[in-house]
Structures are given as C-alpha cells and as structure tokens.
Amino acid sequence: MKKNIYILGGCGGIGKELSLIMARSNFNILIGYYHNKLFAxxxxxxxxxxxxxxxxCFVDLADFLSVESFFEYGYKNIGLPDYVVNCAGxxxxxxxxxxxxxxxxxxxxxxxxxxxxxxxxxASKLMSLTNGGNGGSIVLLSSEAAKFGGNLISAYAATKGxxxxxxxxxxxxxxxxGIRLNTVSPGVIENDKNSDDIDINAIPLRRKGTTIxxxxxxxxxxxxxxxxxxxxxxxxxxxx
Numbered sequence: 001m002k003k004n005i006y007i008l009g010g011c012g013g014i015g016k017e018l019s020l021i022m023a024r025s026n027f028n029i030l031i032g033y034y035h036n037k038l039f040a041x042x043x044x045x046x047x048x049x050x051x052x053x054x055x056x057c058f059v060d061l062a063d064f065l066s067v068e069s070f071f072e073y074g075y076k077n078i079g080l081p082d083y084v085v086n087c088a089g090x091x092x093x094x095x096x097x098x099x100x101x102x103x104x105x106x107x108x109x110x111x112x113x114x115x116x117x118x119x120x121x122x123a124s125k126l127m128s129l130t131n132g133g134n135g136g137s138i139v140l141l142s143s144e145a146a147k148f149g150g151n152l153i154s155a156y157a158a159t160k161g162x163x164x165x166x167x168x169x170x171x172x173x174x175x176x177x178g179i180r181l182n183t184v185s186p187g188v189i190e191n192d193k194n195s196d197d198i199d200i201n202a203i204p205l206r207r208k209g210t211t212i213x214x215x216x217x218x219x220x221x222x223x224x225x226x227x228x229x230x231x232x233x234x235x236x237x238x239x240x
Contacts, residue, residue, distance in 0.1 A: 002052070005222075006074050006081045008032035008059055008119060009088030011043045013191050014141065017215035018085060023047040023054065025219075030074040030081075032059035032088060053078045061088055061115025062107070071122040082136040083222045084123040086116060089141065092156035105155050112159035116140060116166065120181075128177040135178025137222045140167060142185040144237050160185075164233050171231030180230045182221045186214050187237025204239035 005022050009015040010031035022029055029047075033040035033056055040056040048054040055077045059070040074081060090111040092104070120138070127133040145153060146160035163183060171181040188198045190208045200206055217236055220226055 002026065002028055003082040004028045004030070004074075004078050004080065005083040005085065006030040006032070006071070006123070008061065008070070008084075008086045009034075010085075011036075011040045011056075013087065014186075014189075014211045014214045014218075015085070015087030016043070017211045018087065018218055019043070020047055021215055021219055023049070023052060026052055027083075028053040028078045029055070030070075030078055031056045032070055034058065034060060034088065059088070061086075061112075061118065062110035064118045067115065067118040068122055071119075071126060075126060080126055080133055081123060082127075082134055084119070084127070084136075084138045085218055085222070086119055086140050088115070090156075092153045094152040096152060097154060100155065108155045108159055112156070113162050116163055120166070120170065124174055124177065124179060127179050130177055133178075137180045137182070138174070139218050139221050140181070140183040142167075142183045142233060144185055144187040144235065144240065146185065167233060168231050175230055180227075182226075182229055182232045182234065184214060184217050184221065184234045184236055187235070187240045189214060202240060203237075207238065209236055209238060 005027045007015055007019055010019045011033050019031055031044055044054045044056050057070050057073045060066040090108050092108055123138055125131055127136050129135050140163055142163045143160040145157040146164050150157035167181055167183040174181050188208045190210055214236055217234055
C-alpha cells in the first residue's frame with residue numbers, strides 16, 4: 001500500500017528537496033506552505049505523477065487552529081499520515097538581543113517552539129496505534145546552533161535546543177503508540193541565510209552541506225532502514 005507523508009515547509013529549501021525525493025519514491029504527499037500559494041501550486045503540479053497524490057495546504061505553525069486544520073485536510077484528502085516532517089520555521093537575523101524586538105522574539109518562540117508542540121500533538125493523534133492510526137515516523141528539524149548557542153541568534157538557538165529536548169523525551173512516550181520520533185541537526189548549509197560569514201576552514205570537511213544531503217538523511221530516518229533509531233538527534237555538520 002502506498003504511504004502518505006505530510007511535510008510542513010515542503011516547498012522551500014530542505015523541505016522542497018525532501019518533497020522531490022518522496023515524490024520520486026511514489027509517496028502521497030501533503031505539502032504545508034505559508035508564504036506563496038501560487039508557488040506551492042506550481043511546485044506540487046511539477047512533482048505530481050499519475051500514481052501519487054500531491055496536495056498543498058496553508059499552515060501557520062504559530063496558530064494551533066491552523067495546524068489542526070492542516071492535519072484534518074491531509075486526513076480527508078490523502079489519508080492517515082505514515083510520516084510527518086517539519087521543515088518549517090523562522091530563521092532569526094543576526095541581531096544583538098538588546099536590539100531584537102519583542103515581536104520577533106515572540107514570533108520565534110511561537111513558530112519554532114509552540115508550533116512544534118502543536119504539530120506533534122496533531123500528528124500523534126492521527127498516527128497513534130491506540131487511536132486507530134498506522135504508527136510511523138516523525139522527523140523534526142533542529143540546528144547545530146542548539147549546541148553552541150549560535151552567533152547573535154540566541155533566541156533561535158534556544159528554540160532549537162528545546163526541540164532536541166522534546167525529541168529525547170517525547171520519543172519514549174510515542175514509541176508506545178508505534179511512532180518513532182527523531183531530529184536532524186544541520187550545521188552550515190548552502191541555502192542558510194546566516195551561512196555567508198562562516199569560515200569554511202572551521203569545517204573539517206572544508207565545505208558547506210547541501211539541502212539534498214539533509215533531505216536524504218531525513219528520508220533514512222523515516223525509513224525501515226532506521227527502524228531501531230528513536231529519540232536521536234542526527235548531526236549533519238561536516239564534523240564541525
């Protein structure tokens with residue numbers, strides 16, 4: 001039977017690469033978008049084929065009702081999720097905390113932290129074996145900034161540190177319902193808006209990572225090849 005994957009932030013950066021990979025692997029896909037409906041429609045049409053369903057749905061991670069509606073839409077239009085991946089999030093500009101607006105601090109926390117709780121709550125309800133779901137796998141997106149605090153992005157880094165903690169603790173809870181929860185933690189990636197000032201010599205592999213490399217790592221964590229991996233935070237950083 002064909003599997004269903006919900007990808008929040010599925011038409012930009014890492015999420016876009018993952019959507020392409022999963023479409024080629026013949027998964028039904030629900031793409032969550034926030035900014036550009038026309039682009040999301042165009043992209044979904046490009047990756048669709050006769051054997052899979054590709055749907056798009058607006059989702060605002062900062063709004064619980066929007067997240068709830070996203071999962072309801074997916075259930076009605078492609079079926080229960082077997083896999084859920086969150087590639088959506090708010091990237092912080094490099095600004096000293098004293099100059100960062102209260103509005104932006106709240107936005108970072110609402111999207112990157114509260115939003116993750118919202119999606120985990122809704123995903124686990126649909127995927128839970130005791131609720132009639134199929135079980136499956138969830139992958140979140142963290143950052144190596146969670147470990148060293150980042151450089152002038154402490155608010156962003158703090159939300160990613162919280163995601164690591166959520167992954168470790170919640171993975172034990174969700175395992176009882178047939179759900180694996182893991183997280184990828186990229187280092188310096190080519191499309192990262194904050195990566196331009198990074199000294200490549202500080203990376204042992206002497207290069208930035210690519211969105212394709214991160215997306216392939218996510219696919220592995222979703223797959224049965226990683227069936228005994230749960231509560232892991234997979235570092236994708238070139239050794240930095």
